[in-house]
Structures are given as C-alpha cells and as structure tokens.
Amino acid sequence: MKDGKTLSATNASNIPLTHAEDFNFFPHLPPYTDPTAGLLSKLPPSWIPYAQLMRIDRPSGFYAFYFPYLIGLMYAACLAPEAPEPRTLLKVAGLLLPFNVILRGAACTWNDNVDQGFDRRVERCRHRPVARGAVSTSQAHIFTLAQLMLGYPFLALFPDPCTLHIQITVVLFFAYAFMKRITYYPQVILGFPFAWAILFCLAALEIDPLGDYTMSTLALFAANILWTITYDTIYAHQDIADDEKAGVKGLALRLKDSTKFVASILSVAQVSLLALCGLWAGFGAVYFVGTVGGVAAAMAYYIYGVDLKRPESCGAWFHDQFWIVGAGFIAGLTGEYGLKLLP
Known part of the structure; x- marks a missing residue:
C-alpha cells in the first residue's frame, strides 16, 4: 500500500471515506507484496493489479456467477417442448463460462x-x-468499461431477448455496490442479478419466461435469491469486526449471533420454493429427490458446519458450498432432462 499516515483502529470511523486514502489503518500489518506463487506470479507486474480486480486467482466468486446459469440452463432444458441435444447444452454452457469470467470481472x-x-x-x-493505490479510480472505471465491451460480442451468439436480461443484470450489479451504504440488506439486492441468470437461460433456449411456466420460474428465481442471501451473509461474517468500525452495513452485522437461525429459516423457504417449482412445472420424483432433497441436505450441512466465529471457516465454506448446494440444484434438474431424452 502506498505510504500514508498511520491511524489507530479506534479512530478509523472518524475519517471520511473520501480521505481514507491518506491513512494506513493497519500499520501493524505487513505491506503489500506481489504474489510469488500461483497464476498471478506468472504475469507481468503491471498486469497483476488488473488480474486481481477480475479475481482471476479467486475462483470461489466465479461459482456465484456461473452456477445460476448452469441451474437456469438445466431448468430451461427441462421445460423445452423438445429436449435440446446434450451437445447444444454443452455449447451454451461453454459460451457462458468465459462470458461469466468477464461479467464477474466487470x-x-x-x-x-x-x-x-x-x-x-x-x-x-x-x-x-x-x-x-495500484490502480487509480479513473483507470478502474476504464477497465470496467473495457470488460463490458469485451463481453458484449458474446451476446450476438444468443437470441435477442438475452441482451435485455444482461443489461438488467449489469444495472443490478452496479446498483448493489452502493447498497451497503444505505441498507443492512444489501444481500437481498445482490440476489436479484444472480437469479436473473435463470431468465437469461430461458431466453437462450427461446422459452418465454412469462409463458406457461411463470409460477415455477418465479419460484426457482426466488429460491436462488434466498440461497444468495444465506451464503453471502455467512461469508460477510469474516469481516464483521472491521465492517462495523468502517461503517459498512450488511445482514451479518444486523443479525450477528442470530445468523444461523435466520439462515435456517431462509433455507426452509428456499427448499419449499424448489418444491413449488417442481409442482408447478410438473416435474417428477427425480427432481424432488435430487434437487429438493439434495438442496435441503446440503444447506443443512452447510449451516451446521460453518463456524461463524472463525473467518477462515466462513471463507472455506463459501467456496465449498457452491459445489455442495449447486450439485443439489443441478442433480434433479439433470435427471429430469435425462428422462426427457429417453424414447
């Protein structure tokens, strides 16, 4: 970090955000050094800050972006009048992978x-x-715009309605960045752009989100929002002490010791919505065992296993739960799709 005045933690909240760059809030901690191992260590030094802005070295957050698209894709495949060929789904999933790297980076x-x-x-x-201070405010704005421009050509590979869904998604992500200043519920706002992936994938397979399956789609949409609220609130517990001093608002600070209780309620609602999604979409036992039962078991395991008092536990579970819970989401939907392929 660039040199700045040192400051005791007790006085941190008295410094306006606009003047924070003039102070070192953690003088007792070592200064920044470039990575000496891993992917970033292979890059030219001038590239490292931009790769870090994109979180290239941190895949966990990428799962938050990509898994809802996989869920939406399998859901859309189950609803399609004629089951899409597996290679068609693999092609769409393949296109969405680099697209989500760029979307997440922006x-x-x-x-x-x-x-x-x-x-x-x-x-x-x-x-x-x-x-x-490795990247200026103006440079970061330019880099954001550059990533959006890089991602735009991908939309030409999808049906026209997908462009509107991505535009809404980008606006919601950009709005979310300001929410922790004005509300203790930014995770609720964050859930919407992630869940919007479901609408994008329906449009990608040329299915009207507001057609015959509106209620089941809304149920799955809402279930994804509740999932986001749960895991992002638990993730935020690793910064709860610093966030409180810095004036950052969020559900982790609002709930504190009640987080697991509220997360359990949200998870029950999430599983109930998945059950309603299956009922309204006319899915069979494979969906209810795989997705409804799988997500119920995975969320219970996650909420019971994470230790909110240990930041490393919150961080590790943030990574692992995408695979555990995400597998539950996808399992039953993939089974339903497989049944559609049978003669």
Missing part, C-alpha cells in the same frame, strides 16, 4: 472502485488494487 472492478474507502479499513480487503 462487477468486481466496479465494486472495488466504489468500495475503495471501505476496503482500506477492512483487513482482508486492504490490499485490493484500488484500495492500495
């Missing part, structure tokens, strides 16, 4: 730029490129 770059004043006050985030 969202994270924007978020880091907007949050730079907060990030300097949070131990885990203090070395993010904009916060430490």
Whole structure:
C-alpha cells in the first residue's frame, strides 16, 4: 500500500471515506507484496493489479456467477417442448463460462472502485488494487468499461431477448455496490442479478419466461435469491469486526449471533420454493429427490458446519458450498432432462 499516515483502529470511523486514502489503518500489518506463487506470479507486474480486480486467482466468486446459469440452463432444458441435444447444452454452457469470467470481472472492478474507502479499513480487503493505490479510480472505471465491451460480442451468439436480461443484470450489479451504504440488506439486492441468470437461460433456449411456466420460474428465481442471501451473509461474517468500525452495513452485522437461525429459516423457504417449482412445472420424483432433497441436505450441512466465529471457516465454506448446494440444484434438474431424452 502506498505510504500514508498511520491511524489507530479506534479512530478509523472518524475519517471520511473520501480521505481514507491518506491513512494506513493497519500499520501493524505487513505491506503489500506481489504474489510469488500461483497464476498471478506468472504475469507481468503491471498486469497483476488488473488480474486481481477480475479475481482471476479467486475462483470461489466465479461459482456465484456461473452456477445460476448452469441451474437456469438445466431448468430451461427441462421445460423445452423438445429436449435440446446434450451437445447444444454443452455449447451454451461453454459460451457462458468465459462470458461469466468477464461479467464477474466487470462487477468486481466496479465494486472495488466504489468500495475503495471501505476496503482500506477492512483487513482482508486492504490490499485490493484500488484500495492500495495500484490502480487509480479513473483507470478502474476504464477497465470496467473495457470488460463490458469485451463481453458484449458474446451476446450476438444468443437470441435477442438475452441482451435485455444482461443489461438488467449489469444495472443490478452496479446498483448493489452502493447498497451497503444505505441498507443492512444489501444481500437481498445482490440476489436479484444472480437469479436473473435463470431468465437469461430461458431466453437462450427461446422459452418465454412469462409463458406457461411463470409460477415455477418465479419460484426457482426466488429460491436462488434466498440461497444468495444465506451464503453471502455467512461469508460477510469474516469481516464483521472491521465492517462495523468502517461503517459498512450488511445482514451479518444486523443479525450477528442470530445468523444461523435466520439462515435456517431462509433455507426452509428456499427448499419449499424448489418444491413449488417442481409442482408447478410438473416435474417428477427425480427432481424432488435430487434437487429438493439434495438442496435441503446440503444447506443443512452447510449451516451446521460453518463456524461463524472463525473467518477462515466462513471463507472455506463459501467456496465449498457452491459445489455442495449447486450439485443439489443441478442433480434433479439433470435427471429430469435425462428422462426427457429417453424414447
């Protein structure tokens, strides 16, 4: 981090966000150094800050972007009048992979730029490129725009309605970056752009989201929102002490010791919505065992297993739960799709 005045943690909240760059809020911690191992260590030094803005070295957040598209894709395949060929689904999933790398990169770059004043006050985030001064505010804005421009040509590979869904998704992600300033419920807002992937995938397979399956789609949409609220609130517990001093709002601070209780209620509602989705879509036992039962078991395992008092536990479970819960979401839908392929 660039040199700045040192400041005791007790006085951190008295410094305006616009002046935070003039202070080192963690003088007792070592300064930033470039990675010496892993993918980023192979890059030219001038590229490293931009790769960090995209979170290239941190796949966990990518799963948050990509898994809803896989869920939406399998759901759309189950609803299609004629089951799409497996290679068609693999092609769409393959196109969505680099597209989500870019989408996530743009969202994270924007978020880091907007949050730079907060990030300097949070131990885990203090070395993010904009916060430490490796990338200026203007450079980060230009990089955000460049990523959006890079992702735009992908939309030509999808039906026209997909463009509107992505535009809404981008607006929601950009709006989310400001929510922690004005509400303790930013995770609720965050759930919408992630869940919007379901509508995009329906459009990608040329299925009208507001057609015959409106209610089942809304149920799956809402279930994804509740999933996001749960895992992002648990994830935020690793920064709860610094967030409180920095003035960052969020459900982790609002709930504190009640997080597991509320997460359990949200998970029950999430599983109930998945059951309603299956009923309204006319899915069979494979869906109810695989998706409804799988997600119920996975969320129970996740909420019981995570230790909210240990930041490393919150971080590790954030990574693992995407595979555990995500597998549950996809299992039953994939089974339903497989049954459609049978003669």
